[in-house]
Amino acid sequence: MKITTEELEGGITKVVLEGRLDIEGAAAVDLKMNVLAGSKKSLLYDLQKVTFLGSMGLRSIVVPAQAVHRHGGKVVIFAPQPMVEDVLKASNISSIIPIHHELSAAIAAMK
Amino acid sequence: MPEKNAHKAKARLTLRSQLAELSRVWPWVDALAAEYNLSGETRFAINLCLEEALSNIIRHGYRGHPDHSITIDFTFTGTSLTFTIEDRASHFAPTESGDAQPAASIEEYRPGGLGLQLMRRYAGSLAWELLPRGNRLTIGFTVAQAPGK
Numbered sequence: 001m002k003i004t005t006e007e008l009e010g011g012i013t014k015v016v017l018e019g020r021l022d023i024e025g026a027a028a029v030d031l032k033m034n035v036l037a038g039s040k041k042s043l044l045y046d047l048q049k050v051t052f053l054g055s056m057g058l059r060s061i062v063v064p065a066q067a068v069h070r071h072g073g074k075v076v077i078f079a080p081q082p083m084v085e086d087v088l089k090a091s092n093i094s095s096i097i098p099i100h101h102e103l104s105a106a107i108a109a110m111k
Numbered sequence: 112m113p114e115k116n117a118h119k120a121k122a123r124l125t126l127r128s129q130l131a132e133l134s135r136v137w138p139w140v141d142a143l144a145a146e147y148n149l150s151g152e153t154r155f156a157i158n159l160c161l162e163e164a165l166s167n168i169i170r171h172g173y174r175g176h177p178d179h180s181i182t183i184d185f186t187f188t189g190t191s192l193t194f195t196i197e198d199r200a201s202h203f204a205p206t207e208s209g210d211a212q213p214a215a216s217i218e219e220y221r222p223g224g225l226g227l228q229l230m231r232r233y234a235g236s237l238a239w240e241l242l243p244r245g246n247r248l249t250i251g252f253t254v255a256q257a258p259g260k
Contacts, residue, residue: 020137022133022137022158022162023130023133023162023166024133024134052155052158052159054159054162054163054226054229055163055225055226055229056166058225059222062217062220062222063222065217066217066218066220069217069218070218075217083151083152083155087159087229090228090229090232090233091225091228091229092213092214093220095213096214096215096216096217096220097217
């Protein structure tokens with residue numbers, strides 16, 4: 001599991017995840033995700049290259065999102081693959097973290 | 112390579128009760144998916160259900176004790192495929208547990224409970240049996256084979 005970041009305008013940090021967000025993948029990114037949540041204003045999760053998402057992976061993206069919300073920031077999910085998006089919907093996470101497939105719409109939703 | 116014939120094929124994977132052992136499940140499922148020409152959606156559903164079931168057994172059933180065993184038996188009949196997971200952990204009765212209540216807001220989200228909810232969503236069938244010592248979980252999937260073969 002890989003994680004990289006890119007700073008966008010407006011205090012938005014794009015968090016690019018790549019690989020399987022299974023138990024092993026979640027453990028690999030948890031620390032960095034929590035550091036980002038504590039230090040960045042708003043997070044845009046880029047899930048284009050995430051090929052699997054299980055319940056531990058869900059935890060890895062929602063718990064940092066809660067921290068961002070607590071300090072007044074916003075979090076959106078960008079461009080998940082269909083099966084990953086289905087997990088987000090089946091778990092109702094899509095109702096508490098918005099999903100966008102256009103980058104411009106994702107950024108606009110965070111302003 | 113699993114034993115295979117026209118009516119029934121079987122394969123078995125035995126794991127120790129450690130989360131690190133889950134890394135052995137992916138290549139096993141990938142090999143079965145290739146062998147039986149399973150679609151990407153079916154492979155995704157299998158991996159999701161096995162990860163949730165096995166991690167529950169390791170974390171909650173065996174409570175982190177690392178030296179117990181878990182067996183996974185795969186059966187393919189041509190129209191359906193089944194994974195039967197047996198452990199010797201403490202008894203688990205999931206029918207007593209409902210799905211997690213969806214959080215109304217991100218502040219209300221509480222981790223936990225989603226694994227079972229996802230299994231119910233992605234498995235074709237789920238059946239738990241209490242054994243004299245341990246549990247047996249049977250997870251069924253309807254076969255959706257990849258196109259072109």
